[in-house]
Amino acid sequence: MSKLTLKTEGDRHVVVTRRFAASPEAVFRAHTEPKVIQKWMLGPDGWSMPVCVNDLRPGGKFRYEWSDGKGKGFHITGEFLELTPFSRIVHVERMHLPDPTPDNHIVTTFEKEGSGTLMTMRMTLPDAASRAAMLATGMEHGMEASYVRLESLA
Amino acid sequence: MPNLDAAFSAMADPTRRAILARLALGEATVMELAEPYEMTQPAISRHLKVLEGAGLIVRRAEGTKRPCRLAPSAISEIDQWLDVLRQALSKNYDRLDDVLAGMKPKKRKARR
Numbered sequence: 154m155s156k157l158t159l160k161t162e163g164d165r166h167v168v169v170t171r172r173f174a175a176s177p178e179a180v181f182r183a184h185t186e187p188k189v190i191q192k193w194m195l196g197p198d199g200w201s202m203p204v205c206v207n208d209l210r211p212g213g214k215f216r217y218e219w220s221d222g223k224g225k226g227f228h229i230t231g232e233f234l235e236l237t238p239f240s241r242i243v244h245v246e247r248m249h250l251p252d253p254t255p256d257n258h259i260v261t262t263f264e265k266e267g268s269g270t271l272m273t274m275r276m277t278l279p280d281a282a283s284r285a286a287m288l289a290t291g292m293e294h295g296m297e298a299s300y301v302r303l304e305s306l307a
Numbered sequence: 308m309p310n311l312d313a314a315f316s317a318m319a320d321p322t323r324r325a326i327l328a329r330l331a332l333g334e335a336t337v338m339e340l341a342e343p344y345e346m347t348q349p350a351i352s353r354h355l356k357v358l359e360g361a362g363l364i365v366r367r368a369e370g371t372k373r374p375c376r377l378a379p380s381a382i383s384e385i386d387q388w389l390d391v392l393r394q395a396l397s398k399n400y401d402r403l404d405d406v407l408a409g410m411k412p413k414k415r416k417a418r419r
Binding site for chain 1: 325328329331332345392393395396397398399400402403404405406407408410
């Protein structure tokens with residue numbers, strides 16, 4: 154599988170792409186069905202997603218909660234704006250840290266590519282400073298792992 | 308070259324990371340930096356002192372304002388953020404590859 158790409162675009166966007174060896178339907182379901190989401194959208198090793206509820210319709214809300222199993226965690230809430238099986242999801246989300254971050258507007262598309270799927274996730278933040286802050290807080294998750302890596306280099 | 312331990316401990320705080328992210332966009336005064344937060348200017352100034360001590364930012368005198376900007380050595384740290392984010396997402400999607408490999412293909416008609 155080709156690797157993930159993550160790029161900033163203009164002042165307010167972040168674009169992520171990833172290819173999967175599965176149909177758009179399977180990848181779409183993996184992004185929408187809570188039981189499946191809870192198997193993979195976990196962040197670093199040791200984290201889990203104890204709460205994953207979503208109301209899959211335009212205007213429907215969702216709430217995803219993560220926990221490191223040691224008392225630390227955070228959650229995101231959001232609303233779906235558009236759900237087109239099995240090709241497109243439009244939603245807004247914010248992280249609660251515990252104060253809510255600015256709304257991140259995300260368009261996710263799933264396109265058939267050969268026998269697989271190209272997923273493109275395009276995030277739009279309200280302004281450049283919010284995007285910078287999002288990138289900074291979004292790495293919270295990866296931070297612990299990078300400390301471990303740093304320690305192993307020392 | 309900033310002290311690596313000091314730099315990492317300075318960056319372990321989410322407010323300080325957000326300040327660095329803001330400074331990645333250009334020079335800013337304490338007042339501008341305090342604006343997005345419900346924090347007092349003295350509280351922001353304390354964060355700036357930590358960042359300055361770690362060699363991540365530099366401040367210049369301009370009257371009483373003392374605007375801050377990223378130290379050149381901090382810029383490569385910021386670049387690494389995107390990499391950390393990439394790695395965190397990659398881990399999720401590698402896991403998803405396994406989940407997808409184990410999913411039984413469903414016919415549309417069979418969907419609930």
